Amino acid sequence: xxxxxxxxxxxxxxxxxxxxxxxxxxxxxxxxxxxxxxxxxxxxxxxxxxxxxxxxxxxxxxxxxxxxxxxxxxxxxxxxxxxxxxxxxxxxxxxxxxxxxxxxxxxxxxxxxxxxxxxxxxxxxxxxxxxxxxxxxxxxxxxxxxxxxxxxxxxxxxxxxxxxxxxxxxxxxxxxxxxxxxxxxxxxxxxxxxxxxxxxxxxxxxxxxxxxxxxxxxxxxxxxxxxxxxxxxxxxxxxxxxxxxxxxxxxxxxxxxxxxxxxxxxxxxxxxxxxxxxxxxxxxxxxxxxxxxxxxxxxxxxxxxxxxxxxxxxxxxxxxxxxxxxxxxxxxxxxxxxxxxxxxxxxxxxxxxxxxxxxxxxxxxxxxxxxxxxxxxxxxxxxxxxxxxxxxxxxxxxxxxxxxxxxxxxxxxxxxxxxxxxxxxxxxxxxxxxxxxxxxxx
Amino acid sequence: xxxxxxxxxxxxxxxxxxxxxxxxxxxxxxxxxxxxxxxxxxxxxxxxxxxxxxxxxxxxxxxxxxxxxxxxxxxxxxxxxxxxxxxxxxxxxxxxxxxxxxxxxxxxxxxxxxxxxxxxxxxxxxxxxxxxxxxxxxxxxxxxxxxxxxxxxxxxxxxxxxxxxxxxxxxxxxxxxxxxxxxxxxxxxxxxxxxxxxxxxxxxxxxxxxxxxxxxxxxxxxxxxxxxxxxxxxxxxxxxxxxxxxxxxxxxxxxxxxxxxxxxxxxxxxxxxxxxxxxxxxxxxxxxxxxxxxxxxxxxxxxxxxxxxxxxxxxxxxx
Numbered sequence: 114x115x116x117x118x119x120x121x122x123x124x125x126x127x128x129x130x131x132x133x134x135x136x137x138x139x140x141x142x143x144x145x146x147x148x149x150x151x152x153x154x155x156x157x158x159x160x161x162x163x164x165x166x167x168x169x170x171x172x173x174x175x176x177x178x179x180x181x182x183x184x185x186x187x188x189x190x191x192x193x194x195x196x197x198x199x200x201x202x203x204x205x206x207x208x209x210x211x212x213x214x215x216x217x218x219x220x221x222x223x224x225x226x227x228x229x230x231x232x233x234x235x236x237x238x239x240x241x242x243x244x245x246x247x248x249x250x251x252x253x254x255x256x257x258x259x260x261x262x263x264x265x266x267x268x269x270x271x272x273x274x275x276x277x278x279x280x281x282x283x284x285x286x287x288x289x290x291x292x293x294x295x296x297x298x299x300x301x302x303x304x305x306x307x308x309x310x311x312x313x314x315x316x317x318x319x320x321x322x323x324x325x326x327x328x329x330x331x332x333x334x335x336x337x338x339x340x341x342x343x344x345x346x347x348x349x350x351x352x353x354x355x356x357x358x359x360x361x362x363x364x365x366x367x368x369x370x371x372x373x374x375x376x377x378x379x380x381x382x383x384x385x386x387x388x389x390x391x392x393x394x395x396x397x398x399x400x401x402x403x404x405x406x407x408x409x410x411x412x413x414x415x416x417x418x419x420x421x422x423x424x425x426x427x428x429x430x431x432x433x434x435x436x437x438x439x440x441x442x443x444x445x446x447x448x449x450x451x452x453x454x455x456x457x458x459x460x461x462x463x464x465x466x467x468x469x470x471x472x473x474x475x476x477x478x479x480x481x482x483x484x485x486x487x488x489x490x491x492x493x494x495x496x497x498x499x500x501x502x503x504x505x506x507x508x509x510x511x512x513x514x515x516x517x518x519x520x521x522x523x524x525x526x527x528x529x530x531x532x533x534x535x536x537x538x539x540x541x542x543x544x545x546x547x548x549x550x551x552x553x554x555x
Numbered sequence: 556x557x558x559x560x561x562x563x564x565x566x567x568x569x570x571x572x573x574x575x576x577x578x579x580x581x582x583x584x585x586x587x588x589x590x591x592x593x594x595x596x597x598x599x600x601x602x603x604x605x606x607x608x609x610x611x612x613x614x615x616x617x618x619x620x621x622x623x624x625x626x627x628x629x630x631x632x633x634x635x636x637x638x639x640x641x642x643x644x645x646x647x648x649x650x651x652x653x654x655x656x657x658x659x660x661x662x663x664x665x666x667x668x669x670x671x672x673x674x675x676x677x678x679x680x681x682x683x684x685x686x687x688x689x690x691x692x693x694x695x696x697x698x699x700x701x702x703x704x705x706x707x708x709x710x711x712x713x714x715x716x717x718x719x720x721x722x723x724x725x726x727x728x729x730x731x732x733x734x735x736x737x738x739x740x741x742x743x744x745x746x747x748x749x750x751x752x753x754x755x756x757x758x759x760x761x762x763x764x765x766x767x768x769x770x771x772x773x774x775x776x777x778x779x780x781x782x783x784x785x786x787x788x789x790x791x792x793x794x795x796x797x798x799x800x801x802x803x804x805x806x807x808x809x810x811x812x813x814x815x816x817x818x819x820x821x822x823x824x825x826x827x828x829x830x831x832x833x834x835x836x837x838x839x840x841x842x843x844x845x846x847x848x849x850x851x852x853x854x855x856x857x858x859x860x861x862x863x864x865x866x867x868x869x870x871x872x873x874x
Contacts, residue, residue, distance in 0.1 A: 159689055321843060333846050360790070
């Protein structure tokens with residue numbers, strides 16, 4: 114009798130497992146799974162949709178064109194976060210249970226929440242040019258990657274560009290630089306660096322926080338800007354905050370060529386909303402814009418023209434779409450490197466970490482993958498998970514973004530010691546922070 | 556002493572030193588107040604006639620704006636799109652009355668509130684399903700609304716910049732309030748609405764149809780939502796972020812009273828101007844960003860003296 118009960122229990126367990134199995138993504142032997150945490154709904158969808166399209170399209174194009182990476186298909190699945198930290202953590206847990214190779218939070222708030230989990234769960238976190246700047250320190254954060262640049266690099270790049278306009282760093286003394294930002298983890302991230310630089314170079318930093326609920330109601334912040342008369346305005350905006358800020362700046366007649374956004378404030382729709390008044394608005398960038406790249410053309414032929422992509426054909430090649438493509442390039446290249454390093458074709462998330470830590474996308478490789486000139490050559494290693502790579506300034510001409518500078522390096526000499534100190538501080542305030550146990554495979 | 560000076564004296568010195576800037580702040584506050592009042596009006600209309608706090612008013616603003624722009628994107632001329640959107644808001648009102656309100660007649664207020672929360676989530680999902688989540692640009696010029704700005708020189712090099720769209724918003728809001736006042740006071744349906752607001756049962760006993768009245772107020776709230784959507788959309792864009800803006804109406808309602816149209820207008824203006832003055836002249840003392848809670852502070856201070864709101868009805872219940 115007892116045996117019967119055990120058999121019945123085992124049968125029930127087997128049955129429930131059988132029922133549970135189909136909920137996992139269908140994966141063949143020669144496939145790997147990547148979850149993309151995206152947001153196609155909510156107040157940040159304007160920025161989230163093009164990035165999500167770009168990421169999914171590049172990976173799906175590799176599946177269509179090459180059968181994946183070295184014959185291993187990439188099973189892509191999106192998880193909607195709505196840019197909400199709690200939902201993002203739920204997506205992370207789901208990604209973990211489904212065996213994702215890597216987690217892309219696409220939100221600094223979510224990144225900060227999953228950083229302590231990543232080393233425990235052994236899932237690498239790829240926060241491409243966002244998240245915790247100090248995570249560039251590979252010895253402290255072996256499971257977190259933020260190439261090609263950190264927010265602190267971005268802040269230093271903007272200050273460098275302003276200094277260039279003024280004729281040298283010494284001319285920053287006495288200047289007033291306004292900083293308008295989304296009052297969240299994302300917008301607050303570069304403040305320590307900007308304050309440090311204000312101290313070092315003698316400029317005044319005036320802060321204008323924009324609460325999340327007031328993104329489309331920035332009249333007060335811009336009235337303050339009008340009264341304070343800063344020489345330059347720097348912006349860390351996202352979602353609906355960007356087009357509103359551009360419109361408000363134009364409204365108070367702020368000189369737009371002195372208004373410089375971070376790379377996440379440079380969507381076409383962000384600037385387009387300002388109409389004629391937005392002409393001259395600048396942002397940083399680290400990826401190419403447009404469709405004049407063979408890989409983007411492949412996406413067009415294989416996905417867009419065949420109705421397999423969600424992107425509006427007119428928006429193919431726009432800045433944030435291409436940003437998503439670049440994010441997917443980093444993932445695909447990391448898979449390839451991990452396959453080489455481990456000798457396996459179907460890799461695990463632990464192998465993926467090795468891949469992300471050994472990226473080396475040089476000009477020759479960019480040409481091979483059909484993206485010559487799309488980004489500056491990029492590499493990572495065990496100590497350096499960002500690389501502090503080159504960026505450029507783009508300017509809105511009323512209809513499209515134009516390159517307004519050559520590629521230039523951030524002020525790495527300034528930023529790196531500060532990042533090291535910030536990593537130490539993170540370790541102390543999150544003690545006991547685990548020492549790096551992962552061997553270096555460089 | 557310095558601290559007291561910075562709170563009690565310095566802001567007023569700034570106001571006197573830069574009168575053009577003060578005028579600009581007052582103007583921006585006035586425009587914001589008009590827009591808050593428009594949102595609050597939508598709430599008041601429905602609360603007045605049915606006692607329901609319509610949590611869905613914010614998403615109705617987004618839905619109306621998206622329908623207008625969405626239809627235009629599909630090739631419908633702007634004015635036809637406007638008429639069709641009014642039609643869509645009418646259909647929405649009928650559907651809400653038939654499928655949400657009618658089955659819940661005589662249910663406690665909290666049930667009706669919950670049903671409007673459900674309606675909010677339905678409209679978010681339905682809106683995203685039909686129009687997608689991407690923000691859209693308002694068809695300001697196509698609708699014949701003015702764009703651009705005019706600058707007035709004031710005093711010694713001072714400047715007051717008026718955006719034409721803001722002037723239009725103020726004028727349209729005033730016309731809309733005037734029309735609503737005439738509708739409520741001079742028409743038969745308006746009088747019926749007021750009768751329902753005063754006493755449901757008494758209104759029913761003299762032959763007024765509750766269902767018809769509810770459909771009419773939801774339609775009127777839909778028209779107000781469409782106007783608000785056009786005006787806010789022209790200032791930034793039409794996106795689901797606008798839904799949060801509707802929360803700005805809450806302190807306006809607390810201040811003006813939930814049942815008073817003049818209350819919504821005066822409350823909107825007090826909150827709009829008050830929060831701008833507060834943020835600009837006192838905000839920097841605490842690092843800025845005080846606007847979002849200052850509105851509630853202003854409302855609470857008024858409530859200390861008038862618990863029923865500025866124009867709200869005093870409810871005296873005998874026990």
